[in-house]
Amino acid sequence: MDIFIQQVVSGLATGGIYASLALALVMIYQATDVVNFAQGELAMFATYICWSFINAGFKYWVAFLFTLAIAFVGGVVIERVLIRPVESAPILSIVMVTLGLLVICNSVAGWIWTYVQKPFPSPFSANPFKFGNIVFGAHDLGQIEVTLLVLLCIYLFFRFTPLGLAMRAAAHNPVSSRLVGIRVGWMLALGWGLAAVFGAVAGMMVAPVLTLEPNLMGGVQIYAFAAATLGGFTSPGGAVLGGFIVGVVENLVGTYVSFIGTELKFTVALAMIIVVLLVKPTGLFGSSVVKRV
Amino acid sequence: MTALLDVQALEAFYGRTKALHGVSFSMAKGGITTILGANGAGKTTTLRAISRMVRTNGTIRFEGEALDRKATEDVVQLGIAHAPEGRGTFVHLTVEENLRLGAWARRERGGLRDDFDRVFGYFPVLRERRRQAAGTLSGGEQQMLAVARALMLRPRLLLLDEPSLGLAPLVVREIFRILRTINQTGVSILLVEQNAALALDLADHVFLLETGRVVMEGPSDVLRRDDAIRRAYLGY
Numbered sequence A: 001m002d003i004f005i006q007q008v009v010s011g012l013a014t015g016g017i018y019a020s021l022a023l024a025l026v027m028i029y030q031a032t033d034v035v036n037f038a039q040g041e042l043a044m045f046a047t048y049i050c051w052s053f054i055n056a057g058f059k060y061w062v063a064f065l066f067t068l069a070i071a072f073v074g075g076v077v078i079e080r081v082l083i084r085p086v087e088s089a090p091i092l093s094i095v096m097v098t099l100g101l102l103v104i105c106n107s108v109a110g111w112i113w114t115y116v117q118k119p120f121p122s123p124f125s126a127n128p129f130k131f132g133n134i135v136f137g138a139h140d141l142g143q144i145e146v147t148l149l150v151l152l153c154i155y156l157f158f159r160f161t162p163l164g165l166a167m168r169a170a171a172h173n174p175v176s177s178r179l180v181g182i183r184v185g186w187m188l189a190l191g192w193g194l195a196a197v198f199g200a201v202a203g204m205m206v207a208p209v210l211t212l213e214p215n216l217m218g219g220v221q222i223y224a225f226a227a228a229t230l231g232g233f234t235s236p237g238g239a240v241l242g243g244f245i246v247g248v249v250e251n252l253v254g255t256y257v258s259f260i261g262t263e264l265k266f267t268v269a270l271a272m273i274i275v276v277l278l279v280k281p282t283g284l285f286g287s288s289v290v291k292r293v
Numbered sequence B: 001m002t003a004l005l006d007v008q009a010l011e012a013f014y015g016r017t018k019a020l021h022g023v024s025f026s027m028a029k030g031g032i033t034t035i036l037g038a039n040g041a042g043k044t045t046t047l048r049a050i051s052r053m054v055r056t057n058g059t060i061r062f063e064g065e066a067l068d069r070k071a072t073e074d075v076v077q078l079g080i081a082h083a084p085e086g087r088g089t090f091v092h093l094t095v096e097e098n099l100r101l102g103a104w105a106r107r108e109r110g111g112l113r114d115d116f117d118r119v120f121g122y123f124p125v126l127r128e129r130r131r132q133a134a135g136t137l138s139g140g141e142q143q144m145l146a147v148a149r150a151l152m153l154r155p156r157l158l159l160l161d162e163p164s165l166g167l168a169p170l171v172v173r174e175i176f177r178i179l180r181t182i183n184q185t186g187v188s189i190l191l192v193e194q195n196a197a198l199a200l201d202l203a204d205h206v207f208l209l210e211t212g213r214v215v216m217e218g219p220s221d222v223l224r225r226d227d228a229i230r231r232a233y234l235g236y
Helices: A002-032 A039-055 A060-086 A091-113 A138-160 A160-174 A174-179 A185-209 A218-231 A236-256 A267-281 B041-050 B071-079 B095-102 B112-122 B124-128 B140-152 B169-184 B197-204 B220-224 B227-234
Strands: A129-131 A134-136 B004-016 B017-029 B033-036 B055-061 B082-083 B156-162 B190-192 B205-210 B215-219
Touching: A002 A039, A002 A134, A002 A138, A002 A160, A002 A185, A002 A218, A002 A236, A039 A060, A039 A091, A039 A185, A039 A218, A134 A138, A138 A160, A138 A185, A138 B095, A160 A185, A160 B095, A174 A185, A174 B071, A185 A218, A218 A236, A218 A267, A236 A267, A236 B082, A236 B156, B004 B190, B017 B041, B017 B055, B017 B197, B017 B205, B017 B215, B033 B041, B033 B169, B033 B197, B041 B055, B041 B082, B041 B190, B071 B082, B082 B140, B095 B112, B095 B140, B112 B124, B112 B140, B112 B169, B124 B140, B140 B156, B140 B169, B169 B190, B169 B197, B197 B220, B197 B227, B205 B220, B215 B220, B220 B227
Parallel strands: B033 B190, B033 B205, B082 B156, B156 B190
Antiparallel strands: A129 A134, B004 B017, B004 B055, B205 B215
């Protein structure tokens, strides 16, 4: 039972990372109908920026906040410069642009920072917390806190601020949004900025566990896809919940199903994607979109 | 005196298809003007041209200011509110959120509460439903919401596209009664309507559109007595 609880908590910790990245994917998908395949690589890039700040002598949380700001601006600029020109192109073209962005980020990161793995610091104490016989990693718990805090902030932003409301409106109904005077293009750019921020949080939280390298987010992105598919690509809340579910399931299956262990864990995510698509393609909380042709 | 809205030689295009072939008209401040015409005559397109949602040639001036090079968002900022065909409801958002969005573009930020009170005064049912997702409203309620949302801008000109479409006669009568009240508070209205009898009752000036051109215009009580109009649009 102790091991079970430990594994659940540790699953929630990684699940939080999947949730953040899944939320980033879903936000952009809702606004533009496009899956941003470069989301994970952008997060990796942001993590390297944070690493550079820390290496230059900045305190961890200062570097963390700087990175979030840079990620936000970077996301906005990418939307304005790369996505905007192909905005009205077929969806496949936009997907191609994001795939190109994926490759570029990955190579440029390798070029600047090399492919050598770098240790990335955790801001949380190294001593595990003990409750009786149960041991929780401090980074796991810290990670859960940070993720929940970010999710809470973003919920409050979308739920209670006029800008958040305008962004939701622009995502759901661009035509009517223009008619009430919302600059839809800028709302999309802000969405990209926020998505880049979630990604950066995910990257910085996962890097101490996986160690930093240009392929840091490759696996995480697959899990995030599984999370978004499970929760529903049309439901931000669903994607977040999906992230936590995927994290926990991944951990429990790895622990209790002997032939899967750590090697085949990855397959679990892919299997989840396929099962969801076969059984309930809209995901747990997604709604099917009816389009008039 | 400059007209509130002045449209000259307006042509509009959907891709390569020309939908308006040189529409010219102008409307005075403070009135209710209606554009009548059959399906496909270009009524909706005319409104969409004013709101810059369609590619055009020709000039459109609002209080002397040219609109034809502006973006939709900037036209809204001048105080032109458009309740579009199909009502343009944000179905995922609550009634209250829909109304808040209506006030997004206006310059003066304050007084939101007064505006809520005012539109809830016109349409009490919206107050009851204000926490409800707008997509769950009935057609009539959604039309009321469309008008209410447009009013949140504190517009100087209200563009209304077929507010009677698909609604029960009783509901339509109620909405048109409120439109008259709204007009009396100083909001000019440009109304596009299939229901000619209703539109002629409400409007003081009428333009008749046929296949993308203005073919007749005049005060509504004059046009109402016109034989051709009576036969074609009023059906008696």
